[in-house]
Amino acid sequence: MRLLTRVRRWLDERFHWADLIAPLQKKTVPIHGLSYWYFLGGITLFLFGIQVCTGILLLLYYRPGANEAFESVQYVMTRVQFGWLVRSIHSWTANLMVFTAFAHMFSVVFLRAYRKPRELTWLSGMVLLFPRPRIRL
């Protein structure tokens, strides 16, 4: 820990980013916001991160195409060490992410969180929702 503080101080002396980071470190949230509904967006983002990571891993072995796709997925599931794990996580996360994304959207609708100052937040969510790839391995 002490080493980390020193590294941080060393970097801060050179880049002066303490002011930049300060608003990220503490965000005041209304107490009534600390309900389960409030976390769905973050959960969706977390699941998306897992999708990206496991997706990149699967790209190593997956081959698209009518002839090869099935074979290569079977290869991942049977031959590659922990391939079953990576693909299953990818598959389950994909479904869970669609679920949490919609739950998040409905929570915003029903809590009426799309109103003034958050109209653009709502719009950005909609932009993210619709082109989401629905191709699942």
Next chain:
Amino acid sequence: MKTEALGKVQQVRRHIVEMLLGGGLFASIVSAIYPVLRYLVPPPVADLGSDEIVAAKMGDLKPNGSKIVRFGTRPALLLMTGEGEYRALSAVCTHLSCTVQYRNDLHQVWCACHNGMYDLNGRNISGPPPRPLEAYQVHLRGDEIVISRKREG
């Protein structure tokens, strides 16, 4: 946190708790990283391989013609003999893995790298190749020419 304000017992207790927390964190990170590293190691069986592919359509090849197609991750050579019979061979030379080609002037399969020669059944007949080329099965499905790996047993 004022560590000096705590008694010695508390210090020891805190140290143990920190060790446990750090150990737990370390263990969970390792349990996430380890499968990924094992996953990145390619398996000894390099390729489950496609069992079959559509190599060409009827009429794509004329007698004495040939075509190199992708078969899984490797090239395959589909050729039509002068009598109009289809043959399919692995196009990977058994010598140094160059891609072989059909020589319609010699009616043989030829590797350009070191002048290796194979006959139309894939047998190595001259030059450096040590082993015959793997022969694939060819069959027709509608107007598609399908080549497939021969299955043992």
